[in-house]
Amino acid sequence: MNRREALPTTIDQDAPPAGQPAAEPGSAGRDIVFRRWDSPQRWAEGTGSGVFAGTGGLTLATATATASHTDPVTGLTADYETATWTGPATAAGFAATEVIPSWTADTPGGSFVRVELSGTTAAGTTTTWFRLGDWAADDTAFRRTSVRGQADEDGTVHADTYTAADGRALTSWRLRATLLRPVGSTDTPVLRTLGAVASALPAPGSLAPSVPLAAQGLVLDVPPYSQQLHRGEHPQWDNGGEAWCSPASTSMVLAYWGAGPAPADYAWVAPGHADPWVDFAARHTYDLAFSGCGNWPFNTAYAGRFGLRAFVTRLRSLNEAERFIAAGIPLIASASYRKGQIPGLDYDTRGHLVALVGFTADGDPVLNDPNSPDNAAVRKTVGRAAWEAAWLDSSRGVVYVIHPASVPLPAPPGQANW
Numbered sequence: 001m002n003r004r005e006a007l008p009t010t011i012d013q014d015a016p017p018a019g020q021p022a023a024e025p026g027s028a029g030r031d032i033v034f035r036r037w038d039s040p041q042r043w044a045e046g047t048g049s050g051v052f053a054g055t056g057g058l059t060l061a062t063a064t065a066t067a068s069h070t071d072p073v074t075g076l077t078a079d080y081e082t083a084t085w086t087g088p089a090t091a092a093g094f095a096a097t098e099v100i101p102s103w104t105a106d107t108p109g110g111s112f113v114r115v116e117l118s119g120t121t122a123a124g125t126t127t128t129w130f131r132l133g134d135w136a137a138d139d140t141a142f143r144r145t146s147v148r149g150q151a152d153e154d155g156t157v158h159a160d161t162y163t164a165a166d167g168r169a170l171t172s173w174r175l176r177a178t179l180l181r182p183v184g185s186t187d188t189p190v191l192r193t194l195g196a197v198a199s200a201l202p203a204p205g206s207l208a209p210s211v212p213l214a215a216q217g218l219v220l221d222v223p224p225y226s227q228q229l230h231r232g233e234h235p236q237w238d239n240g241g242e243a244w245c246s247p248a249s250t251s252m253v254l255a256y257w258g259a260g261p262a263p264a265d266y267a268w269v270a271p272g273h274a275d276p277w278v279d280f281a282a283r284h285t286y287d288l289a290f291s292g293c294g295n296w297p298f299n300t301a302y303a304g305r306f307g308l309r310a311f312v313t314r315l316r317s318l319n320e321a322e323r324f325i326a327a328g329i330p331l332i333a334s335a336s337y338r339k340g341q342i343p344g345l346d347y348d349t350r351g352h353l354v355a356l357v358g359f360t361a362d363g364d365p366v367l368n369d370p371n372s373p374d375n376a377a378v379r380k381t382v383g384r385a386a387w388e389a390a391w392l393d394s395s396r397g398v399v400y401v402i403h404p405a406s407v408p409l410p411a412p413p414g415q416a417n418w
Contacts, residue, residue: 031094032197032314034416043058050062051083057106058191059179063082066082067082072288079182081182082180083179089174097170100197101194102301104304109182110142110181110185116129117130119174122171123167127152131147132162144286146160153165160297177194201396210319238292252330253303254281254402259306284302308402310401323411324401329401329403330356332400334394336395337386337387342390343383345387347371364383367380
């Protein structure tokens with residue numbers, strides 16, 4: 001589940017360059033830009049210390065410093081060798097009020113990856129480095145976690161999202177990635193992709209509903225998994241049930257691509273648990289500080305462990321989502337709403353993840369909604385205007401994009417948000 005709404009400022013959208021799709025009708029005023037580093041040429045835009053940028057990603061080649069980390073559960077402190085990459089100052093072309101990073105990485109043994117953000121504000125200040133995640137694929141040697149208590153006059157971190165303070169929107173921002181391994185080990189973490197979505201969005205309720213433009217009558221064959229089949233399972237990973245909407249949705253999309261854990265990976269799940277790959281996903285997306293499985297980039301990083309490309313971004317309307325469905329790529333969307341607010345949904349949620357798998361012939365969204373009593377009830381059709389408004393007004397259009405490299409993304413709009 002997710003947990004917050006934001007009310008950032010708005011700045012007019014730039015005109016698209018020639019040859020790129022224009023913004024869809026009704027999306028003006030939603031400034032969103034996504035930036036990615038995923039090749040030796042892109043990594044060369046930043047500066048590295050002890051890292052090697054190859055075709056497979058950014059590798060810890062030579063330790064150049066050390067750092068200590070204290071396990072928040074055991075209280076034990078361990079020393080790590082580190083190498084660091086600092087990205088270039090990135091101007092979005094508008095003053096960004098929120099930034100959400102995402103990444104994919106390999107973290108063998110006791111290694112992990114730390115992702116941080118800093119920026120220059122509209123007030124002329126340079127922010128401190130805010131930590132947006134300490135992440136490892138597994139949890140036996142290191143517990144992945146966001147970091148609580150990060151707030152000052154420039155901004156605040158809400159688990160996976162940096163939010164600028166009033167008057168301190170970011171005119172530019174940069175990411176820093178630190179690769180860490182236990183001192184004396186030969187563990188070699190690899191950061192395969194790193195990116196972030198920056199946005200400045202209008203107040204909720206200010207956009208007109210979109211009109212269907214593409215993908216009408218197209219529904220992708222995404223397998224259905226109910227989170228409610230897992231009620232009461234694994235209290236150490238937030239107890240299943242309503243808390244597992246994100247790993248259940250991520251598992252659905254992984255299964256659509258023929259990816260996910262092997263039976264040997266989830267052999268520890270108790271016999272009789274339905275869809276044990278969902279239990280595996282919950283364990284491997286769990287955020288210790290957030291005490292839940294709904295950390296957005298932790299879910300896309302989980303998808304990346306199976307060789308898929310995955311990132312978090314924001315979309316401007318369902319018209320942009322239609323482009324993904326037309327390309328054969330389902331999305332995972334975050335939204336909150338009240339019971340009775342959306343035709344086709346009959347429950348309250350302060351934050352929920354669903355798989356958007358297609359559209360009816362009339363353009364209504366077709367969801368795989370894990371908040372269902374069983375797998376047979378997961379597929380639901382919902383009212384377009386009401387669902388779109390709830391999605392854009394609550395998470396501000398957040399989606400997980402997960403796809404194999406062999407399946408290309410649709411052409412982005414001029415102000416590219418993927």
